Amino acid sequence: MTHQTILVLDFGSQYTQLIARRLRELAVYSEVVPWHEPAGQILARAPAGIILSGGPRSVRDAGAPRCGRAVLEAGVPVLGICYGMQVMTDLLGGQVEAAPHREYGPATVRVAEPRGAVFDGLPASMEVWASHGDLVASAPPGFRVAATSANAPVAAMEDAGRRLYGLLFHPEVAHSPHGAEMLRRFAYVICGCRGDWNIGAYVDEAVAGIRAQVGGGRVICGLSGGVDSTVAALLMHRAVGGRLTCVFVDNGVLRLDEAAQVKRRLAEKYALPVVAVDAAERFLAALAGVTDPEQKRKIIGRVFIEVFDEEAVRLGGFDFLGQGTLYPDVIESVSVIGPSAPIKSHHNVGGLPETMRLTLVEPLRQLFKDEVRALGRAIGLDEEFVARQPFPGPGLAVRVIGEVTRERLDLLRRADAVVVDEMKRQGWYGRLWQSFAVLLPVRSVGVMGDERTYEATIAVRAVESRDGMTADWARLPHDLLATLSARLVNEVPGVNRVVYDVSSKPPSTIEWE
Numbered sequence: 001m002t003h004q005t006i007l008v009l010d011f012g013s014q015y016t017q018l019i020a021r022r023l024r025e026l027a028v029y030s031e032v033v034p035w036h037e038p039a040g041q042i043l044a045r046a047p048a049g050i051i052l053s054g055g056p057r058s059v060r061d062a063g064a065p066r067c068g069r070a071v072l073e074a075g076v077p078v079l080g081i082c083y084g085m086q087v088m089t090d091l092l093g094g095q096v097e098a099a100p101h102r103e104y105g106p107a108t109v110r111v112a113e114p115r116g117a118v119f120d121g122l123p124a125s126m127e128v129w130a131s132h133g134d135l136v137a138s139a140p141p142g143f144r145v146a147a148t149s150a151n152a153p154v155a156a157m158e159d160a161g162r163r164l165y166g167l168l169f170h171p172e173v174a175h176s177p178h179g180a181e182m183l184r185r186f187a188y189v190i191c192g193c194r195g196d197w198n199i200g201a202y203v204d205e206a207v208a209g210i211r212a213q214v215g216g217g218r219v220i221c222g223l224s225g226g227v228d229s230t231v232a233a234l235l236m237h238r239a240v241g242g243r244l245t246c247v248f249v250d251n252g253v254l255r256l257d258e259a260a261q262v263k264r265r266l267a268e269k270y271a272l273p274v275v276a277v278d279a280a281e282r283f284l285a286a287l288a289g290v291t292d293p294e295q296k297r298k299i300i301g302r303v304f305i306e307v308f309d310e311e312a313v314r315l316g317g318f319d320f321l322g323q324g325t326l327y328p329d330v331i332e333s334v335s336v337i338g339p340s341a342p343i344k345s346h347h348n349v350g351g352l353p354e355t356m357r358l359t360l361v362e363p364l365r366q367l368f369k370d371e372v373r374a375l376g377r378a379i380g381l382d383e384e385f386v387a388r389q390p391f392p393g394p395g396l397a398v399r400v401i402g403e404v405t406r407e408r409l410d411l412l413r414r415a416d417a418v419v420v421d422e423m424k425r426q427g428w429y430g431r432l433w434q435s436f437a438v439l440l441p442v443r444s445v446g447v448m449g450d451e452r453t454y455e456a457t458i459a460v461r462a463v464e465s466r467d468g469m470t471a472d473w474a475r476l477p478h479d480l481l482a483t484l485s486a487r488l489v490n491e492v493p494g495v496n497r498v499v500y501d502v503s504s505k506p507p508s509t510i511e512w513e
């Protein structure tokens, strides 16, 4: 590794990856590692600094996750955030107690004088985002209190001599307006980072990482045609060349012309070795009569594994499975240690290795969607491809609400094509995280050319988001909505009503199922 790295020890907070992402935005390479990684292994990577993340547990509980003391004693700068600060406090002889009032949401911290290295140059009083049930009642010996808040006697602490720092609030979230500056100061002033990283460097890093992992083995990878699997496949191709085989499964729930496009674009233009399998019949047969969203997801996941498995056996001799799994896929599908409940089963995470005994290669696992897009650009993927909006693994099956039939899919495909086309024509497609049509299981009465109609309803969903983890419905111009509505009813036979979805995530999700 040629560039400086700050390692983030993950204690299970929803925000852990955001810490790493903020640092990468600051041109400092950062990676997340599980809290139980042995101290020796962590230190062997010679990190420029270490951050202990937040987490859902209480250090006062038996069996609460802790890092080795050696992490704090190696002379490497360490910043504990929220639970991470409590771990640091507990390990070094300070006092962690239950807070009389759980502090959740905005809080104001007052910085103590003299300003420590983290707060230097920042206002004396600042808004921050807090989320903790425990607090630090007294800092460990050797530390001084660097900031306080109404509900926390020690909102920040530091031992500059040992280069140990703690923040009880979350500097990584946007609700802490000066938080990025605190992280910048930790990285540049305390850890001595020079800002020697950019996404282009990640290409070499990822390629080298894949080579080291795969050695002389063979890799099979599923290609969906989306940005994630395409970027992952291109990286793997660069790393292992002809020892990569990509499998594209047409599951019958893709968008209009998608299968043809994927085959043409990826196989021909980027010279990826692609094997295409038409399994539409098989998926649709398995989905017949099913209306429950989780059932649909599980069926598609299962059939995908079967088809993929058969293909792997037929082609033979693979050792690794390459996947374009992103960080948000991981956090919404599994829970590291905490109570964060799985929300939807994302079929592209987990499952495959058990049946196939292949080792996973996931070069994008640390990244967020917009970082993957930047990576795509860095390896020369066309802008048209890079700018594609996300499309869920279970495809149109989770947008046909109710039973998934060929007829209903065909209807939705046409509606979807209209929405995509109009969004592009009016310059909105690239500005939105996603914009798509959903077919509701609701028919309603209309009148067309003096005739009574009793037909289907299309819901239009358009959202803005940075990473898909939260989202807000897009304030589309009324004229655009009017055009969409008219086009959907005129161009898609079987539709006589259009509604616009005005729900945010949370409390809704982006996809309806």
Ligand code: XMP
Binding pocket: 329, 343, 344, 345, 346, 347, 348, 390, 391, 392, 393, 394, 434, 468, 469, 505, 508, 509, 510, 511, 512, 513
């Ligand atoms: P939700 O509906 O959970 O979606 O708010 C968040 C983002 O994830 C996409 N999504 C999926 N992506 N496999 C995927 O690769 C899936 O099973 C899946 N389900 C949802 C969704 O389109 C949105 O961008």
